[in-house]
Amino acid sequence: MRITLRVWRQKNADAKGKMEKYKLDDVDEDMSFLEMLDVLNEKLILQGEDPVSFDHDCREGICGSCAMVINGTPHGPQKNTTTCQLHMRHFKDGDTIDVEPWRARAFPVIKDLVTDRSAFDQIIQAGGYVSVNTGSAPEAHATPVDKVSADDAFDAATCIGCGACVAACPNGSSMLFTAAKVTHLGLLPQGQPERQTRAISMLAKQDELDFGGCTNVGACAEVCPKGIPLASISRLNHDVLGATLAGARAD
Amino acid sequence: MVLTQQRNIVTRTWGSSVGKKFVMAVTGVIFLLYVIAHMIGNLKIFFGQETFDAYSEHLRTLGAEIFGYEGVLWIIRVVLLASVVLHMAAAFSLWYKAKRARPVGYQHKGHQGSYAARTMRWGGVIIALFVIWHILDLTLGTVNPDPAGGAYAKLVASFDRPIVAIFYIVAMVALSFHISHGLWSGIQTLGGNSAVKQHALKSFSIVVGVVIAVGFAIIPVSVMFGLVR
Ligand code: HEM
Ligand code: SF4
Ligand code: FES
Numbered sequence: 496m497r498i499t500l501r502v503w504r505q506k507n508a509d510a511k512g513k514m515e516k517y518k519l520d521d522v523d524e525d526m527s528f529l530e531m532l533d534v535l536n537e538k539l540i541l542q543g544e545d546p547v548s549f550d551h552d553c554r555e556g557i558c559g560s561c562a563m564v565i566n567g568t569p570h571g572p573q574k575n576t577t578t579c580q581l582h583m584r585h586f587k588d589g590d591t592i593d594v595e596p597w598r599a600r601a602f603p604v605i606k607d608l609v610t611d612r613s614a615f616d617q618i619i620q621a622g623g624y625v626s627v628n629t630g631s632a633p634e635a636h637a638t639p640v641d642k643v644s645a646d647d648a649f650d651a652a653t654c655i656g657c658g659a660c661v662a663a664c665p666n667g668s669s670m671l672f673t674a675a676k677v678t679h680l681g682l683l684p685q686g687q688p689e690r691q692t693r694a695i696s697m698l699a700k701q702d703e704l705d706f707g708g709c710t711n712v713g714a715c716a717e718v719c720p721k722g723i724p725l726a727s728i729s730r731l732n733h734d735v736l737g738a739t740l741a742g743a744r745a746d
Numbered sequence: 747m748v749l750t751q752q753r754n755i756v757t758r759t760w761g762s763s764v765g766k767k768f769v770m771a772v773t774g775v776i777f778l779l780y781v782i783a784h785m786i787g788n789l790k791i792f793f794g795q796e797t798f799d800a801y802s803e804h805l806r807t808l809g810a811e812i813f814g815y816e817g818v819l820w821i822i823r824v825v826l827l828a829s830v831v832l833h834m835a836a837a838f839s840l841w842y843k844a845k846r847a848r849p850v851g852y853q854h855k856g857h858q859g860s861y862a863a864r865t866m867r868w869g870g871v872i873i874a875l876f877v878i879w880h881i882l883d884l885t886l887g888t889v890n891p892d893p894a895g896g897a898y899a900k901l902v903a904s905f906d907r908p909i910v911a912i913f914y915i916v917a918m919v920a921l922s923f924h925i926s927h928g929l930w931s932g933i934q935t936l937g938g939n940s941a942v943k944q945h946a947l948k949s950f951s952i953v954v955g956v957v958i959a960v961g962f963a964i965i966p967v968s969v970m971f972g973l974v975r
Contacts, residue, residue: 503853514853567856593854600847663858666840667847668763698762707847708763708840710866711931714858726934726941733937735764742758 496522496583499591500535502547505604512604514593524584528571529554529561531583532594548607554579556720559655562662563608564595569659569718577657577720597662600705601669612658614704615672621700622693623676625685644682651679653721660715660723666707671715673697674731675723681734691743694734763843764935766836771932773829778929778954780826781921785961791974795898802897834874841867862927869920876917883910905969914966922959926952 498519505512519538522531529551536546552560561578565571571581586592596604601614640648654675661669677694680686686693702708709728716725737743759765790801809818862869879889883904887893892903905911929951933939939947968974 501853564852564854564856567852567854568858569856595852595854598848598850598852600849663856665859665864666844668844695762698764702763705847707844708766710767710840710844710863711927711934712859712863714856717858724941724944726939726944729934729937729939732764732767732935735762736768736937739755739758739762739765739768742755 496524496586496588498522498531498583498586498589501591501593502607503595503604504547504607505596506606508603508605512607514595522583524582526583527554527579528565528581528583529579548605548609550609551579556580557655559657562597562610562612562658564593564597564662566593569597569662570657570720575720575722577655580720597658599658599661599667601667602658602661610658612656614706615656615658615669617704618669618673618697618700619676622689622696623680624689625680625683626688627685638684640683648679648682651675651682651723651727654679654719654723655721657720659718659720661706663714663718664707664709665712665714666710668707668709668715669701670706670709670728670731671719671723671725673701674727677731677734678727681730691734691738691741694731695738695743698731698735763840766839767935769832770836771935773833774928774932776825776829777833778925780822781925781958785958788965789961791898791901791965792968795896798898798901799896830874830877834870837867837870860927862923863931865923866927866931869924872920873917873924876913876920879913901965902969902975905966908970911966911970915963918959918963921962922955924955925958926955929954 500517500519501514502517503512504515517535517539519531519535522534526534529549532547532549539546550560550562552558554561556577556579559577562569563578565578565581570576570578571585573581573585594608596602596608597610597612599610602610602612604610652675654672656672658669658672660671661667664670677697680693681690711725711728713725716723753761759768787801787805790798805819806816813821882888883890884897884900887895887900890900890904891907892899895903905914930939930948933947933951965974
């Protein structure tokens with residue numbers, strides 16, 4: 496396959512970036528998108544040019560590193576699929592593909608396609624945990640969990656923190672990410688003690704970090720590689736409403 | 747967990763992005779109830795001038811023994827005006843926050859999210875401008891060809907101008923989009939959505955939006971085609 500790439504190149508956080516054009520003549524349709532970028536980078540290195548920086552780690556769709564917006568869609572055209580699991584057969588011979596970093600004030604570009612996503616860690620620190628006493632592990636059957644809650648909590652727990660939801664959202668909101676965590680922990684008995692304070696604390700942190708406010712557009716759920724449902728945001732809202740009326744506070 | 751009061755409920759609500767959405771959802775419900783009542787009232791136009799003008803007068807004498815002439819109408823006006831102010835303040839605050847959240851945009855623009863969802867802000871501005879025009883036209887009569895006429899006469903005189911009738915119909919299309927997304931969005935904001943119910947709730951909201959738009963738009967259309975004179 497012959498592919499023309501237009502990739503966002505930016506030397507460092509302060510530099511002004513721009514789209515740069517590259518032509519590849521020998522792309523195999525069985526290559527993953529990242530392998531295609533590896534081929535480009537080998538070529539650039541041989542030519543003595545600076546290779547394109549991009550994040551990647553597991554390359555099997557579970558770490559959430561491979562952040563890039565492909566033709567205007569985070570993680571590209573394939574539903575429920577991370578960039579590393581996207582294959583070139585989903586493109587046509589002769590295609591031009593635009594590749595850009597996540598765009599959000601809370602995710603500043605470090606270099607090329609690499610962004611600093613530590614803002615998500617701060618949201619987790621604000622409430623994405625359960626308090627467990629130290630000591631020997633409790634007996635697994637001591638706390639029963641009904642099947643529906645266990646399944647729904649597990650589905651929410653599949654969020655890999657990739658940030659595609661933020662990248663797609665016209666408001667630049669991290670609501671789907673935060674809602675996935677609140678749903679995951681709030682459905683389980685172990686998560687009940689902090690249920691209300693978790694929702695308002697994580698939301699307050701997200702607001703403070705300059706993520707946008709959610710207006711239920713639904714772009715996040717369309718691009719989420721893990722299929723986190725939009726309705727999880729309703730669960731977050733439900734907990735926030737309860738906490739707001741009750742005046743819950745975290746300290 | 748200890749539940750203690752933090753700040754007061756007003757700052758607690760207005761201080762978070764979701765709290766602002768609660769305000770938009772509640773004021774949105776007020777608009778929706780008003781618009782439905784207003785639409786049903788307007789349809790009395792098909793029962794003739796006498797019925798319609800009597801209805802307009804009835805709105806003013808409604809509850810007059812307790813609240814005085816136009817008392818109930820003024821209560822409704824004040825509640826609606828306060829709702830508009832709150833609804834718009836929250837909307838502009840979230841609009842500003844969204845602009846701030848993405849200082850650098852994409853070269854290749856994506857199109858995720860429905861058309862109705864993506865046009866809520868400009869659609870809302872169009873509806874607000876329409877409402878201003880609408881009050882000047884049919885309530886105050888300032889921009890009406892028959893300012894001294896009764897409710898029925900003003901309405902017919904206004905829609906006898908094709909441009910005005912078409913403007914009304916366009917505004918109703920904008921309103922229908924606004925409600926189609928807004929009703930579902932409000933339910934989601936108030937915590938009433940779930941993965942199982944979502945499809946049904948979205949469809950219901952679209953039906954409500956379309957029914958309301960058709961219920962309003964049928965009047966200028968009828969005047970244009972001479973069914974209401
Ligand atoms: C084409 C459809 C519509 C028609 C034919 C219509 C007709 C009227 C009429 C005849 C009045 C004057 C009633 C009176 O003073 O006795 C009025 C007032 C009003 N209408 Fe509409 N209307 C329409 C759509 C809407 C919509 C969609 C909204 C809001 C979303 C709206 C909001 C208002 C408001 C705020 C007033 C002023 C109420 C007051 O202060 O007394 N109207 N309308
Ligand atoms: S909710 Fe989906 S898109 Fe957002 S961070 Fe989690 S996995 Fe990624
Ligand atoms: S590299 Fe780990 S999810 Fe793509």
